[in-house]
Amino acid sequence: TKKKLLLLPGDGIGPEVMAEVERVLAWLNQSGRAQFEYETDLVGGCAYDAHGEAISDAAMDKAHAADAVILGAVGGPKWANVPYAKRPEAGLLRLRKDMKLFANLRPAICYPALTEASSLKREVVEGLDLMIVRELTGGVYFGEPKEIVTLESGERRAVDSQLYYEHEIDRIARVAFELARARGKRLASVEKHNVMRTGVLWKSVVTRVHEDYKDIELTHVLADNCAMQLVKWPKQFDTIVTDNLFGDVLSDLAAMSTGSLGMLPSASLGAKDANGRRPALYEPVHGSAPDIAGKGIANPIATIGSLGMALRYSFDLGKEADLVDAAIAGVLAKGLRTPDIMQDGMTKVGTVEMGEAIVGELKRL
Amino acid sequence: TKKKLLLLPGDGIGPEVMAEVERVLAWLNQSGRAQFEYETDLVGGCAYDAHGEAISDAAMDKAHAADAVILGAVGGPKWANVPYAKRPEAGLLRLRKDMKLFANLRPAICYPALTEASSLKREVVEGLDLMIVRELTGGVYFGEPKEIVTLESGERRAVDSQLYYEHEIDRIARVAFELARARGKRLASVEKHNVMRTGVLWKSVVTRVHEDYKDIELTHVLADNCAMQLVKWPKQFDTIVTDNLFGDVLSDLAAMSTGSLGMLPSASLGAKDANGRRPALYEPVHGSAPDIAGKGIANPIATIGSLGMALRYSFDLGKEADLVDAAIAGVLAKGLRTPDIMQDGMTKVGTVEMGEAIVGELKRL
């Protein structure tokens, strides 16, 4: 039976980079390595323009029916003044919440060819390979109350609720311990227990789950200190687990440190159901980059890499995922660079050329 | 009349670095440049050991009565298991809240002598001089409800409330615009309005206050993007204003980037009363460093620099504050280094030697 994907290109450079994902899918199908069928739909500002909502119910139905969703990016200044509930990000947040994608895996890898692109010193980032596991359906993103109220005095007051249940922390901790076990066997749990009650609960639940993973070395790191340590010596970390908001900030920080921001994929996973099926969404770490949209110069590697993660985590196609990674490494070794990663002496290419070159490598490998 | 200080050395290396502040105070008094009198009291773990509270009511009374408070640092593993309300940090948080110190000024400066100490490339940090203005008495630090409850099912749930009133955002924005006006005339307001209602309110209030500061260039930056940009090219910022939690993480990140973490002071200020009196607390950005406490090797420069900020912001002694800054630059130029900032070819000194050398410079200047 065919594997079913939903592609949601979204806004800005999303459609351009997603076209290159389609190119790789065509190769997978033609080479007989796998049989994918896919639909596409709208999410973000483009969905608002079409339907008045950042994602339609019909698109949500397709997302639930698919074996995996690949997303480009959402947002842009064009939608700065749409109502809050309809802003582009609301589409992405609804996908995460309704699909119950509680585990966000964000690898921060320094590609050898790009070591010099980092603002950090070479020795600080060379060989960096860390995994940030971010809780994605709880915390301040979704807790209620979440509102702006006008008081009798006429003054406004806003509130967001940072809220965690024990079971939410338990399940994300288990995902992180499992990943750490397959990696360097070290896990740093990041919260702010000296100020936040959610941090106290977080630390206590992760400590209890650790009982089931005695082979993993667990440390507890305060979020502010973690930000510092990620700048000072990121290689001290192997796997990091943290909440939705700290994960948002720290994973972006780590991604930028690698110098490979335009290269980094991510996976957002739910729990396996009784049939072993697991809801999943894959997207690049970078945003919609409205300033370069439509110019044909966006880097498609992070989105193609996200398809690679889908092959690995949703379709058990580890060999094909390795091929995708090898093809990306191959084109970089050949000196091909989109403008965001351009270096002296390299060959500047656009989005399409980069996608074609990656498929070219795949055919050769 | 004498100026009244309260010194709260706190835990870990706090007492060691505070002793060097006393040395500088002695010089100020003896040289006739100012007349300070001071008391000392306990805060943090040492206060808990003595009184069962992280700060006593008597110490709070002294803090309210003083013209300014200088604090060392609080916390350490020794107090990992004390009840939440009595943990060392609670003393610091009570000082901030009860003294109404809503504006936390955290300069992030790259000292020329220490450019190489940064993990960021020389060209990225050389000459860096930015000011982070952090809201300090609101947000998730103090919002209610803030609790862990056990549900009927036996499961625990934790909540912290990220809460902001319009007037809280208004007053911190004004402090930041004023500072920006005296600096590079550029202000970046940092929040997460795409996910948080407090971010929406924050952005709208800062935009309104901007009407009164049309000479300042205002930009709005999402917190995750700000973390990235602080790593990529921190010099793009001049003054940053943000909430309590983002300010905690981003200011630590910026401080570490400069390579000068052990060197950076901070000021926490309240509003001026009818008599022009303003509550104020000054403290180093670094923590209590329990691993090196009692060894006589801690760097006292950040705490002496905090006294320098007190001279400037609380006592209108700008000339004396400049002298303190010049004395610090002077000892660095002479090659004196505590171990945290030691470099090849420099002279390693301890806490006391560093303090003595700074006073020596002050006498010469």
Ligand SMILES: CC(C)[C@H](C(=O)O)[C@@H](O)C(=O)O
């Ligand atoms: C677009 C935005 C809602 C999103 C988030 O804050 O989670 C993004 O920053 C991310 O990290 O995926």
Ligand SMILES: CC(C)[C@H](C(=O)O)[C@@H](O)C(=O)O
């Ligand atoms: C010690 C702790 C409570 C404090 C904070 O989180 O504000 C510290 O990290 C700081 O930045 O001053």
